[in-house]
Amino acid sequence: MKVNVLFFGATADAVGKRRLDFAIDEDTPAQSVFERLIAEYPKLQGHKLLFSVNQEYAPGETVVRDGDELAIFSAVSGG
DSSP: OEEEEEEOTHHHHHHTOSEEEEEOOTTEEHHHHHHHHHHHOGGGGGSOEEEEETTEEOOTTOEEOTTOEEEEEEOOOOO
8 A cells, every 4th residue: 555645845855855655554543654754764853743644634543544645744833
């Protein structure tokens, strides 16, 4: 199974790309995918990261399925 992972802003810079297809096991929680991405791209560790599944913020226990979109981006603040 594969998910489409999108990177935005500083995360794209850390990974060196804006998009990749990432192989996962069936019924994998988003947090597990997130941890595997950090292990493969250690430059992500220096960022406070947020993620969404299919364009919605998602808690870590959200199950990611084949073909889902997982977006990874840095938390930002502003005023």
